[in-house]
Amino acid sequence: MMRFLTAGESHGRALTVIIEGMPAGLEVDEEFINKRLALRQTGYGRGGRMKIETDRAILTGGVVYGKTIGAPLSFNIENKDHKRWEAAFNDSSSGEVEIDCDSKISKTKAQVSLPRPGHADLTGVMKYGFSDIRPVIERASARETASRVLAGSLAQLLLKEFGIRTYSRVVSIGGVQDKTEYDAWDLEFLEKSSLRLLCDPKPFIEEIDEAKRNGDSLGGVVEVKAKGLIPGLGSYVHWDRRLDGKLAQAVMSVPAIKGVEIGLGFGASRLPGSLVHDQIGYDKGYFRYTNHAGGIEGGITNGEDIIIRAAMKPIPTLYKPLKTVEIKTHKLNEASIERSDTTAVTAASVVVEAMVAWVLAESLLEKFGGDALYDIKQSVTAYLKRLGEI
Numbered sequence: 001m002m003r004f005l006t007a008g009e010s011h012g013r014a015l016t017v018i019i020e021g022m023p024a025g026l027e028v029d030e031e032f033i034n035k036r037l038a039l040r041q042t043g044y045g046r047g048g049r050m051k052i053e054t055d056r057a058i059l060t061g062g063v064v065y066g067k068t069i070g071a072p073l074s075f076n077i078e079n080k081d082h083k084r085w086e087a088a089f090n091d092s093s094s095g096e097v098e099i100d101c102d103s104k105i106s107k108t109k110a111q112v113s114l115p116r117p118g119h120a121d122l123t124g125v126m127k128y129g130f131s132d133i134r135p136v137i138e139r140a141s142a143r144e145t146a147s148r149v150l151a152g153s154l155a156q157l158l159l160k161e162f163g164i165r166t167y168s169r170v171v172s173i174g175g176v177q178d179k180t181e182y183d184a185w186d187l188e189f190l191e192k193s194s195l196r197l198l199c200d201p202k203p204f205i206e207e208i209d210e211a212k213r214n215g216d217s218l219g220g221v222v223e224v225k226a227k228g229l230i231p232g233l234g235s236y237v238h239w240d241r242r243l244d245g246k247l248a249q250a251v252m253s254v255p256a257i258k259g260v261e262i263g264l265g266f267g268a269s270r271l272p273g274s275l276v277h278d279q280i281g282y283d284k285g286y287f288r289y290t291n292h293a294g295g296i297e298g299g300i301t302n303g304e305d306i307i308i309r310a311a312m313k314p315i316p317t318l319y320k321p322l323k324t325v326e327i328k329t330h331k332l333n334e335a336s337i338e339r340s341d342t343t344a345v346t347a348a349s350v351v352v353e354a355m356v357a358w359v360l361a362e363s364l365l366e367k368f369g370g371d372a373l374y375d376i377k378q379s380v381t382a383y384l385k386r387l388g389e390i
């Protein structure tokens with residue numbers, strides 16, 4: 001079984017990732033991993049923090065001679081901003097210490113007592129019994145998504161060995177939408193786009209600038225595509241083995257994601273069956289004339305591309321704050337302002353792709369599992385022979 005655990009706070013010393021279940025013999029391409037981490041840091045509309053951090057994977061276990069050895073893999077990602085927060089983390093006065101932030105709020109106490117609507121601030125304080133929101137912010141922060149991209153990049157390296165590749169793009173930010181169809185992706189254009197868009201970014205940049213001027217924030221929609229799928233990953237035999245269900249859970253677990261669609265998604269509910277279901281053809285293997293199902297039928301990959309979209313809500317920190325209640329006095333007030341991004345939809349596209357890659361790698365190992373990459377390749381070859389695909 002594959003799984004990964006993450007630890008670490010947004011301004012703590014480092015993030016830690018432990019990845020279990022990777023077969024032995026996989027080449028760990030650190031340059032690729034670091035490229036994915038760097039990609040997550042991009043995107044017009046991010047705040048000051050990304051100028052401080054340069055996320056890099058520090059390998060601490062599980063690799064010998066550049067390859068996995070079947071043991072857990074472990075990595076750290078340094079938080080450069082920790083320097084500024086070290087005193088607060090060691091502070092026994094629980095948040096009275098001042099932090100020198102390089103943002104609009106120059107000196108601030110670590111302590112936070114005005115929960116931001118839409119954030120984990122209030123639910124976290126209630127659940128864990130804190131008298132200060134700081135401990136909640138630190139772990140609930142989307143900084144943790146750097147760890148997910150790291151784990152996802154290992155999954156991508158494994159998938160590549162089987163010819164399976166994942167891609168991601170931004171579909172909309174706020175009210176501005178890219179109308180490009182999923183089968184018209186220009187990957188070269190996409191890789192050069194600062195917002196991970198397939199179209200002209202100008203209206204998107206204007207939308208972000210306006211939100212920033214208004215002290216507001218923006219959400220959006222991202223889309224992930226996986227190509228080269230082996231038919232037969234996932235299963236219909238039990239609810240927790242359905243691949244669409246697993247993907248939805250993994251994608252929904254990304255902070256701020258509020259909706260997930262596969263293939264036509266909600267659109268399928270508005271059309272008759274004759275326009276929804278993908279007709280079947282055969283040419284040295286089965287294929288579908290369309291891909292409205294988004295590559296999954298009966299909870300199982302059918303070999304077509306997986307298409308999955310996720311809707312991200314706007315970031316809860318607003319420079320023009322919403323109403324809230326102070327947690328000690330219960331007096332009405334305005335929510336706290338933490339340094340934040342106007343939008344992070346571009347980053348979310350990379351994170352969602354990482355989670356999709358993770359679930360696909362997990363499903364691949366579930367079907368063809370083995371301790372060594374060589375054994376898994378043998379199983380896949382035998383299976384594809386049985387299907388008549390090789």
Ligand code: EPS
Nearest residue numbers: 047049050140141142143146339340341
């Ligand atoms: C985040 C707040 C900001 C973001 C952060 C997520 O960080 P800070 O509080 O240090 O300004 O930049 O995102 C990251 C650090 C990251 O790596 O993506 C939050 O509250 O979720």
